[in-house]
Amino acid sequence: MDAAELEPPTPTVDDAMLCSIERSLVVLGERWSPLILRELHYGNHRFSEIRDRLGIASNLLSRRLQALTAAGVIEQVAYQEPGSRSRLRYELTPSGRDALVILGALQQWGDRHAPRPDGPSVLRRHRTTDDELHVAFVTDAGIAVPLDDVRMIAASTVA
Amino acid sequence: MDAAELEPPTPTVDDAMLCSIERSLVVLGERWSPLILRELHYGNHRFSEIRDRLGIASNLLSRRLQALTAAGVIEQVAYQEPGSRSRLRYELTPSGRDALVILGALQQWGDRHAPRPDGPSVLRRHRTTDDELHVAFVTDAGIAVPLDDVRMIAASTVA
Numbered sequence: 001m002d003a004a005e006l007e008p009p010t011p012t013v014d015d016a017m018l019c020s021i022e023r024s025l026v027v028l029g030e031r032w033s034p035l036i037l038r039e040l041h042y043g044n045h046r047f048s049e050i051r052d053r054l055g056i057a058s059n060l061l062s063r064r065l066q067a068l069t070a071a072g073v074i075e076q077v078a079y080q081e082p083g084s085r086s087r088l089r090y091e092l093t094p095s096g097r098d099a100l101v102i103l104g105a106l107q108q109w110g111d112r113h114a115p116r117p118d119g120p121s122v123l124r125r126h127r128t129t130d131d132e133l134h135v136a137f138v139t140d141a142g143i144a145v146p147l148d149d150v151r152m153i154a155a156s157t158v159a
Numbered sequence: 160m161d162a163a164e165l166e167p168p169t170p171t172v173d174d175a176m177l178c179s180i181e182r183s184l185v186v187l188g189e190r191w192s193p194l195i196l197r198e199l200h201y202g203n204h205r206f207s208e209i210r211d212r213l214g215i216a217s218n219l220l221s222r223r224l225q226a227l228t229a230a231g232v233i234e235q236v237a238y239q240e241p242g243s244r245s246r247l248r249y250e251l252t253p254s255g256r257d258a259l260v261i262l263g264a265l266q267q268w269g270d271r272h273a274p275r276p277d278g279p280s281v282l283r284r285h286r287t288t289d290d291e292l293h294v295a296f297v298t299d300a301g302i303a304v305p306l307d308d309v310r311m312i313a314a315s316t317v318a
Contacts, residue, residue, distance in 0.1 A: 110179025
């Protein structure tokens with residue numbers, strides 16, 4: 001039996017878990033989950049498409065999709081093509097769409113620090129201007145700040 | 160035996176692995192690795208500090224630190240306090256510091272979509288202005304763009 005089979009099907013976020021990084025990882029960090037979200041962001045919504053593109057076993061994919069659905073990150077939507085029976089496809093919810101920032105951050109890091117010989121397979125571009133995009137820390141006003149200016153502080157120390 | 164014990168100690172990035180998301184996850188995505196990087200970003204550099212704060216078994220932490228060192232994300236640095244023997248601490252390398260964007264993205268998502276009842280435990284602030292910071296897609300000019308304007312495209316389709 002694959003070690004993954006032993007995992008509970010629906011991850012739950014324990015209220016005692018203080019850190020949002022940890023809380024996100026419970027929902028999104030299981031093996032395959034980021035890659036499933038990537039496929040949905042790329043526009044691949046059908047079970048068979050996702051399965052074939054990832055080379056993942058059907059039962060494992062089912063379980064991951066159930067967990068992501070239970071976590072509210074994706075949802076099943078019925079659709080029907082002319083002359084065909086109704087089928088189900090998976091769509092990102094607003095929280096699943098928000099996860100694009102995480103995927104973009106992972107992708108950018110990989111492009112820089114674990115690059116493949118042929119260069120990045122996927123580019124981040126602005127939909128209308130076609131500008132290259134990066135993932136960065138920004139102020140409320142939407143201005144990027146250098147990493148050296150970023151400080152992580154415990155909320156308990158702030159008045 | 161814990162399932163984690165079966166994992167190879169040093170993850171390797173296969174050149175055939177096309178996607179930078181996947182390539183990043185090989186290096187950073189193993190269970191505990193993001194939390195170890197979080198501790199280093201928070202300024203906790205000693206083995207015993209990290210072990211005690213995460214509640215992780217010593218042998219597992221050793222293996223994760225070895226893997227992150229082999230991947231070039233952290234390094235061991237000797238230090239000596241007056242009157243003490245020389246000791247080792249772990250420091251982030253430039254690629255480990257770059258991972259702060261990933262941690263920030265995970266944290267922000269958790270703050271919004273898996274919030275804890277008491278609010279976020281950690282805040283992202285500008286070091287000098289104390290402005291609240293977010294993680295977002297930005298242009299080359301450092302201007303944030305809304306998620307709806309972000310497009311992921313296959314590099315092979317770009318001339």
